[in-house]
Amino acid sequence: MLMVPFTAQSHLNQALQLSFLISSNYQIEVHYAASSKHNRQVKHRLTGGGDRSSSDLLSKIHFHDLPMPHFLSPLPNPNSTSKFPAHLQSSFDATLHLRHPVATLLRQLSATARRLVVIHDTLMSFVVQDVADIPNAESYNFRCVSAFSSCCMNSHYKGESIPPLEECFVTDDILRLSAVQAEFLKIKQGDILNTSRQMESSYLDLDMAKNEHNVNNKQWAIAPLINRVRTINPTSGNECLLWLEKQPPKSVMYVSFGSTISMTDEQIEALALGLKESKQRFLWVLRDADKADIFTGEVRNLKLPNGFEESVKETGMVVRDWAPQMEILGHRSVGGFMSHCGWNSCLESLSLGVPIAAWPMHSDQPYNAVLITEILKVGIEVREWADKSEVVSSCTIKKAVERLMASDEGEEIRKRAEELGGVLRDATEEGGVSKMEMDSFIAHITR
Numbered sequence: 001m002l003m004v005p006f007t008a009q010s011h012l013n014q015a016l017q018l019s020f021l022i023s024s025n026y027q028i029e030v031h032y033a034a035s036s037k038h039n040r041q042v043k044h045r046l047t048g049g050g051d052r053s054s055s056d057l058l059s060k061i062h063f064h065d066l067p068m069p070h071f072l073s074p075l076p077n078p079n080s081t082s083k084f085p086a087h088l089q090s091s092f093d094a095t096l097h098l099r100h101p102v103a104t105l106l107r108q109l110s111a112t113a114r115r116l117v118v119i120h121d122t123l124m125s126f127v128v129q130d131v132a133d134i135p136n137a138e139s140y141n142f143r144c145v146s147a148f149s150s151c152c153m154n155s156h157y158k159g160e161s162i163p164p165l166e167e168c169f170v171t172d173d174i175l176r177l178s179a180v181q182a183e184f185l186k187i188k189q190g191d192i193l194n195t196s197r198q199m200e201s202s203y204l205d206l207d208m209a210k211n212e213h214n215v216n217n218k219q220w221a222i223a224p225l226i227n228r229v230r231t232i233n234p235t236s237g238n239e240c241l242l243w244l245e246k247q248p249p250k251s252v253m254y255v256s257f258g259s260t261i262s263m264t265d266e267q268i269e270a271l272a273l274g275l276k277e278s279k280q281r282f283l284w285v286l287r288d289a290d291k292a293d294i295f296t297g298e299v300r301n302l303k304l305p306n307g308f309e310e311s312v313k314e315t316g317m318v319v320r321d322w323a324p325q326m327e328i329l330g331h332r333s334v335g336g337f338m339s340h341c342g343w344n345s346c347l348e349s350l351s352l353g354v355p356i357a358a359w360p361m362h363s364d365q366p367y368n369a370v371l372i373t374e375i376l377k378v379g380i381e382v383r384e385w386a387d388k389s390e391v392v393s394s395c396t397i398k399k400a401v402e403r404l405m406a407s408d409e410g411e412e413i414r415k416r417a418e419e420l421g422g423v424l425r426d427a428t429e430e431g432g433v434s435k436m437e438m439d440s441f442i443a444h445i446t447r
Contacts, residue, residue, distance in 0.1 A: 006121035035068035076262035076289040083361035091292035103130035125181035147203035149367035190218035224351035250335030256285040274397025353421025
């Protein structure tokens, strides 16, 4: 099996988690192909905490460093009118040059296998197109978004936005890159979706019915990927995990906005004051958005109000490095997650029973926030999407934190989130719907 991920961190990570699941639970040889920079990135972030189990899993995967042309790696622009990470576009566009290296790898691997199965990100459909010319190879599209957001975005582009969230949340450049993929989606023999029928059954059916690229294709919903092969150890010695050990159960709001969000200095200050004024415990991962190459060049210095960390040392902690999110969300002290609602973060939070304070920024995130707050009812919104261009005030942030962490409504939401987490985890056990769908996919490709 050959995994061909897109270059954004959340896509790289989801493809790697799927690689672990297949190589460990089904004893299939898995190859993972990306540029040397992106292979290094995804491995570094998995093992940054010295987790031995992750290192063991990585040793089972065959990594291939694809030659990728030089791409620019500017600092993100926190003052941009769009929160989409346009500064990564150079690296996104460079993926189109991976077609020929991938074709060479396809021929090499297919020569030594009865069947070569290629699993690729939707945004890498152009790159894997040569699979159609290899008799013993077949490809499957790995979709790293929710079925609900997929339905909504398809409707949006057809002029029937549901729900009616005005303005798209991406750039013309990424839309052009997406358009390049469309013709080659016809090659795939099915879709693997990082979601669960226990959570999105009706939207999976709707997506299958309305998406023109799904005609005569199969569909497997296999989430959540977490907890299937890697043991989560929420007391593994990391500094922030040691701090969580000292906090009461379900008392801490975890605050993190993923790898593509860059906030203005004004917004950072308002967030700091809102957290402080809420008088609730919090663990805040304060990082700027990733650059295209995370290992080189300068990084923006994110400033907090003078004396902030000292003033909240009894109730809050600020982390400025990459944090072990799964271990944090799995810790008994964490009772809420203020999130940008990237699908990876949503799945991790919900599968561990942690409710979400939704603060979406771009791409599929606004739709994920609607799914979380209005449909599943396992979270609250920090601010309305219509106000997305405005700085969210400290007062608004304070009220959102208090609402989720210190109110009867928040307690009810937390109970629903915990129930959903149990359902999602059960779905991956023997006899569970996600486990059966994964088994069905494996049976199909090994037929």
